[in-house]
Amino acid sequence: MDETTKAKDFLKLKLKSRYTVGDFKGKGGAGITFILNSVSTNITRIAKILRPSVAESEHLLKVKEDFISEGKKLSFVHHPNLPIIYDFYHKYKYPFYITDYIPGHHLIHTTQKLAKKMINGRWINELFEYSKQLFQVLNYLHNCKPRSILHLDIKPENYLINLKKRSGYLIDFGIARYSKETSDSSDVSIAIRGTFPLWPTKYHKYLKHLTDENRSLFFINRNLLKQSLDLHLAARTIKMAIEAGLAKDGVDATWEFQILTKYRLMQSISNILDIDQSDVELSYTAEDVCKWFEQGKIHDKRASNLFDYGLIKVPGTFIDTFGNSVKSIMDTKEFQRLRGLKQLGFTYLVYPGAKHDRHEHSLGTFHNALCYLDQLSSQNVDFKFRSSMTDEYIVATALLALLHDVGHSPFGHQLTIRGKYPDHEKRTLAIIRNDTAIREAIEKNFNEDICQCCIELMEYIYNSDHQKAVAKTEPIYHVLKAILSSAIDVDKLDYIMRDSVHCGVPYGSIVDKERLISSLRVWYSPTKEPTLVISDKGRACAEAIVFARYILTSEVYWNHAVRAFSAMLSSAITDLDPNQVKQKLNNTDEEFLIWLRSKRETKWFFSYFDIRKPYKRAFVLQRKGGSADTEESGSELFNRLEDALLDKAAYSIVSDAVKAVLNIGDNCSRHDIVLDIPEGMTKVTGIHVLPEGHDKPDLISPIYSSIADMFDNVSRKARIFIRPDLLGSRSLIESNDLIRKALCEKYGINT
Numbered sequence: 001m002d003e004t005t006k007a008k009d010f011l012k013l014k015l016k017s018r019y020t021v022g023d024f025k026g027k028g029g030a031g032i033t034f035i036l037n038s039v040s041t042n043i044t045r046i047a048k049i050l051r052p053s054v055a056e057s058e059h060l061l062k063v064k065e066d067f068i069s070e071g072k073k074l075s076f077v078h079h080p081n082l083p084i085i086y087d088f089y090h091k092y093k094y095p096f097y098i099t100d101y102i103p104g105h106h107l108i109h110t111t112q113k114l115a116k117k118m119i120n121g122r123w124i125n126e127l128f129e130y131s132k133q134l135f136q137v138l139n140y141l142h143n144c145k146p147r148s149i150l151h152l153d154i155k156p157e158n159y160l161i162n163l164k165k166r167s168g169y170l171i172d173f174g175i176a177r178y179s180k181e182t183s184d185s186s187d188v189s190i191a192i193r194g195t196f197p198l199w200p201t202k203y204h205k206y207l208k209h210l211t212d213e214n215r216s217l218f219f220i221n222r223n224l225l226k227q228s229l230d231l232h233l234a235a236r237t238i239k240m241a242i243e244a245g246l247a248k249d250g251v252d253a254t255w256e257f258q259i260l261t262k263y264r265l266m267q268s269i270s271n272i273l274d275i276d277q278s279d280v281e282l283s284y285t286a287e288d289v290c291k292w293f294e295q296g297k298i299h300d301k302r303a304s305n306l307f308d309y310g311l312i313k314v315p316g317t318f319i320d321t322f323g324n325s326v327k328s329i330m331d332t333k334e335f336q337r338l339r340g341l342k343q344l345g346f347t348y349l350v351y352p353g354a355k356h357d358r359h360e361h362s363l364g365t366f367h368n369a370l371c372y373l374d375q376l377s378s379q380n381v382d383f384k385f386r387s388s389m390t391d392e393y394i395v396a397t398a399l400l401a402l403l404h405d406v407g408h409s410p411f412g413h414q415l416t417i418r419g420k421y422p423d424h425e426k427r428t429l430a431i432i433r434n435d436t437a438i439r440e441a442i443e444k445n446f447n448e449d450i451c452q453c454c455i456e457l458m459e460y461i462y463n464s465d466h467q468k469a470v471a472k473t474e475p476i477y478h479v480l481k482a483i484l485s486s487a488i489d490v491d492k493l494d495y496i497m498r499d500s501v502h503c504g505v506p507y508g509s510i511v512d513k514e515r516l517i518s519s520l521r522v523w524y525s526p527t528k529e530p531t532l533v534i535s536d537k538g539r540a541c542a543e544a545i546v547f548a549r550y551i552l553t554s555e556v557y558w559n560h561a562v563r564a565f566s567a568m569l570s571s572a573i574t575d576l577d578p579n580q581v582k583q584k585l586n587n588t589d590e591e592f593l594i595w596l597r598s599k600r601e602t603k604w605f606f607s608y609f610d611i612r613k614p615y616k617r618a619f620v621l622q623r624k625g626g627s628a629d630t631e632e633s634g635s636e637l638f639n640r641l642e643d644a645l646l647d648k649a650a651y652s653i654v655s656d657a658v659k660a661v662l663n664i665g666d667n668c669s670r671h672d673i674v675l676d677i678p679e680g681m682t683k684v685t686g687i688h689v690l691p692e693g694h695d696k697p698d699l700i701s702p703i704y705s706s707i708a709d710m711f712d713n714v715s716r717k718a719r720i721f722i723r724p725d726l727l728g729s730r731s732l733i734e735s736n737d738l739i740r741k742a743l744c745e746k747y748g749i750n751t
Helices: 003-015 058-075 107-117 123-142 227-248 257-272 286-295 324-330 333-340 345-349 358-377 383-388 391-403 424-433 437-445 448-465 477-484 490-503 513-518 536-557 560-575 578-586 589-597 600-609 631-644 648-662 702-715 732-747
Strands: 019-027 031-038 044-050 085-089 096-100 159-162 167-170 189-193 217-221 312-314 317-319 520-524 530-535 616-622 673-676 688-690 717-722
Touching (some): 003 019, 003 031, 003 044, 019 044, 058 096, 107 123, 107 159, 123 159, 123 167, 123 227, 123 257, 123 286, 227 286, 312 358, 317 358, 324 437, 333 437, 333 589, 345 560, 358 391, 358 477, 358 490, 358 520, 391 424, 391 477, 424 437, 424 448, 477 490, 477 530, 490 513, 513 520, 513 536, 520 688, 536 688, 536 702, 560 616, 560 673, 560 717, 578 589, 616 631, 616 732, 631 648, 631 717, 631 732, 648 673
Antiparallel strands (some): 031 044, 044 096, 085 096, 159 167, 312 317, 520 530, 616 717, 673 717
16 A cells, blocks of 8 residues: 555544545655545645655654644744644644645746736736735744744745735745754754755755755754745745746836836845845845835845935936935036036037936936945945945935036037136036035935035045045045946946937947946955956946947037037137136026127127038048048147147137138138037046956956047047138038148148
8 A cells, every 4th residue: 555545544534523535635755735625614624644654764753753843833823824723633653734725826836827817017916915925924933932933945836825815825844943943053963854946055065964865854054044044045936936927928118117116126135135145144034024025125235225215207217216315406406407408418409309408317327326336235246345335425426426417517518618617527526515505405415424425525536537636535435436437437327328319329229237237346456455347247238338438429429510519619609708608607508508699709600500500521630540641640730739729829820721721811700710629538448357257357358448549549530610601612521631731731740
């Protein structure tokens, strides 16, 4: 007689007056389950009986003890998500107990069924509820009195779902332990059985002395059996269920915001509680996780948790940390002015959709900063970074990302004001430092320490970017600066993707933002100096950023028509009082243009601007190569022209040479010939990558360096624009050759 029949006959004998023993339900390592039907009430229940082969074996006493222990533990716990023990017969030859019959299937099967039926992510709502219930029952078990209980065998098969009741039930306490079954001794081991498919891989090396291959009996250090192990197993269970659901109904950008939020929360919880993804001991409790589910947000050491909840939608993303504290800063006059500053100035005259403003860009940059800081603060990446940073500097870094453009003048980088007026970084620093509404808002909604941190960090970034003396600072400043000002900083990541969308060009779409952020790391040198690096998986992402930036710069930002209007405007304001211009740098674009219209000296500019008629290109020169015969001559001539931008006498030499060679001297005023050499996009610093399998970073790649060189030597061009009617029928090729020869002769440059 096989043991299943033997077990069934035994149950029939013992329960004949109360239950009829029905179908075989299942068999595990220790027990066999059968369906019972009550004789008097017709209620269906389950009987779990110790396998006769185990009960009769002298070598498997530990398994028998575990089975009896399981019944005893279940007899003393009462929770809506646990089966109820109605009877427990532990003194019989074959011990058994009677419990609830739970109609339904385990978590994976249920999730697949739901995902197939409830498409467009609606199944996430159900899985979210069952996941929350799982942690609620763990919270109950971990806080049982007088001794908390560890389940230790949580997996999809042991979590049954009753769809009618919308309830999940945690079953199979076969290897459960009281948490006080621990010892201060590191040598004390405890026998435990199971297959441990979801246990952390780092625990596997502690599982030793397999005593019975069929019963999977191991010995393990009892001090490893902690609440964090249960949380890990529950998190792995949820992750498997999510993956099963996605296989039937893949995540899509069209999912409702509420569904996406729940999906991301469950993914985050699964990652945070995964012991294999952390180098330190987890300190979270089931109660913490229950709060995360209730509040829809993880409260840990991540930077985003230092900001209060509030939702604001920005094209391309949504920000859920835009609460009253940040909103009060956004509502200041200085920040609201950014609504009137187009991100790309005159570019909308060429790309009609490029009308987005610096206000929108600043919100996107703030969101990126929190993503960067969250990644670096994650326990899955680097506890040392977060432990070395105060909350004040974390908040200050995010606020500087939000405020990085408040000092911008109208038309941003397109207005040539080099050497005459303060640059926008210096103006931003002054706005934060001085007694402005923004400073008051920071101090009121955060505190004075955070405001001071903003000032110190901004000063450090400004001085280091402008090769000025930098006061001694904390080493971690290098990392914070790299977040705000580097080749892959939060500003560039936003404008590359945002400008591409609004201009209708595909260049920014090659950047994998999520993969780049997930690759961020902090590397510590032998002298403990921290550096922001990327892991090997982010290499291509960083290359994509610099390549996309190169194409955008060449094709959009430095488009010849855009630069023509920029050069014309820069020339127009040279006739105005510099002090008056300086006062108007706090205006919006429209206010600045209205003021210029009122000036007699600038009416010529609007006669062309209003009908979108830019000056024509008469001369174009790259720093190296281009229209010059040699790289050396091209570089020398480029340098001479760059000097002419800031020196009236040198500019007159260029202007006179052009007038003479094109025979337009009598018909030309000094604003009819304008010189343009863009600035502000030529710095492409290197980023370090941590190669796979190495513990020391290196420069990212030759590809990256080559593209960086192309900014200054290829994309950045010196152009001479002239009034359209003055060129006559000459082509750009013809005028270009004439002007090049005239200028080289004027400067004594050999060609």
